[in-house]
Amino acid sequence: MRSFKEDEILVLLGAGTSCDAGIKNSNQIITDIENQLKTNEDWKIYAELYNYIKSVYYQKQLHKGSSVYEVNFNIESLVSLLNIIISIKDKKLDIYSFVGSWEKDLQPFITEEKSKHLATNFRERIIKSLRGDWLMPNNWIENSIYFKKLIDFKKEYDGNSLKIFTLNYDKCVEQNLKEEKIECGFDEFDKWNSKRYDYENTQSDYYLYKLHGSIDWKKKKEEQLTQFNGEISPEDLAIIFGISNKLQSYDPYLFYFYEFRIHCIKAELVICSGYGFFDGHINDVIKHGFAENKNKRLVVNVFDDGKNDKEIQKEISDKLLIDVGQIKVFNKRAKDFYTEDLKLETLSNLFPDNDEDLPVGI
Known part of the structure; x- marks a missing residue:
C-alpha cells in the first residue's frame, strides 16, 4: 500500500456531500x-x-x-x-x-x-x-454522522494532518469532528485569525477551510470576522454568493483560496465529494494543481443515476484537462462513499506501483 506524506492528501467538499444529512443543495x-x-x-x-x-x-x-x-x-x-x-x-x-x-x-x-x-x-x-x-433541517446532526468516517480515514493517514476544504455553508464537518483536534480558524474569543493555520507551530489533526463562508460567521463593516451561534442579520452574515464574488480581496476568503491553491499543488491525492465542477475558480485551481504531474490522482464522489462512471469521468477530464486515467469516479451517495470507499487502502490502489506514468485510460 502506498504511504502518503504530510500535505499529499487534500479533501474538497461540495453541496452534494451534505445531501444525505437532509441539507438541501x-x-x-x-x-x-x-x-x-x-x-x-x-x-x-x-x-x-x-x-x-x-x-x-x-x-x-x-x-x-x-x-x-x-x-x-x-x-x-x-x-x-x-x-x-x-x-x-x-x-x-x-x-x-x-x-x-x-x-x-x-x-x-x-x-x-x-x-x-x-x-x-x-x-x-x-x-x-x-x-x-x-441548511439546518430537523435531525441534521443525527443524519450527518457519516462525516465521522473522516476520523477513520485520518487514522489511516497516521501522523499527518488532514486538510479539508469545503464550499458549503453548513456545519457538518465541525459537528462531527468537534471531539477531535480540528482547527477552524477562530481563537478563544471566537475571532478569526490566520495565525491559527501556522502549521509548524500548531498541533491540529484537521484543518478546515470554509472557502465561501459559514452560516455561523458574522462580520460587521470594519470589524473582525467572528464565529457566532445566535441570530445573525442578513447584512452581517459572512457568506459569499455568486461566482463574481468568490475571489474576495480580504481574509479569510483570500487566505483560504490561496491555501487551496498551495495545497492543490502539493497534494498527490485530491478527493472531491459532492462537488459538481461548476465553479470556474475552483476548477482552475485543480487544473493548475494537476498540470505536468501524471501521477496525481483525482477521486470524484458524485451521485448521478443518469450517467455511468465513464461518462462522468470524461466530462471532468474535458473540463479540467486532466487525463482520464488520473480520475476515479465513485457514482454513489456520499453516505455510501464515506462508509464503503473512504479508506486509504482502497484509494492508494489507484496509484502505480512505481514512478512511471500510467498508460492513458487505465
Whole structure:
C-alpha cells in the first residue's frame, strides 16, 4: 500500500456531500423557492422579480455560448443578481452588469427597490431560510454522522494532518469532528485569525477551510470576522454568493483560496465529494494543481443515476484537462462513499506501483 506524506492528501467538499444529512443543495433550494413563489402568499410578491432575474441569467449565459441545457441557475446566481440590483440602487455599482436590451427592463425593479425594497426583502427572506430548514433541517446532526468516517480515514493517514476544504455553508464537518483536534480558524474569543493555520507551530489533526463562508460567521463593516451561534442579520452574515464574488480581496476568503491553491499543488491525492465542477475558480485551481504531474490522482464522489462512471469521468477530464486515467469516479451517495470507499487502502490502489506514468485510460 502506498504511504502518503504530510500535505499529499487534500479533501474538497461540495453541496452534494451534505445531501444525505437532509441539507438541501443549491438546485434543490431553487426548486423550493419556485414552489414558494407559486403557493405561498408571503413569497408571491417576489415572483416577477425572480422571473426577471432568472431570464437575465439565462440570457447572459447564452451570450457566452452556453446551451440552454448547460445553464446552471442556482441560489448563488439568484442572490448575486439580487445584490447587483441593490448595489445599483445604492449607486455602488453601474448598470453594466446586465446585458444589452435587458437594461431598460431593469429600471422598474431599481425604482421599486428604492420605494419598496423588494430585492432587499427577497434577499433577506432567502438568507433567513438558509439558516433555517435549508441548511439546518430537523435531525441534521443525527443524519450527518457519516462525516465521522473522516476520523477513520485520518487514522489511516497516521501522523499527518488532514486538510479539508469545503464550499458549503453548513456545519457538518465541525459537528462531527468537534471531539477531535480540528482547527477552524477562530481563537478563544471566537475571532478569526490566520495565525491559527501556522502549521509548524500548531498541533491540529484537521484543518478546515470554509472557502465561501459559514452560516455561523458574522462580520460587521470594519470589524473582525467572528464565529457566532445566535441570530445573525442578513447584512452581517459572512457568506459569499455568486461566482463574481468568490475571489474576495480580504481574509479569510483570500487566505483560504490561496491555501487551496498551495495545497492543490502539493497534494498527490485530491478527493472531491459532492462537488459538481461548476465553479470556474475552483476548477482552475485543480487544473493548475494537476498540470505536468501524471501521477496525481483525482477521486470524484458524485451521485448521478443518469450517467455511468465513464461518462462522468470524461466530462471532468474535458473540463479540467486532466487525463482520464488520473480520475476515479465513485457514482454513489456520499453516505455510501464515506462508509464503503473512504479508506486509504482502497484509494492508494489507484496509484502505480512505481514512478512511471500510467498508460492513458487505465
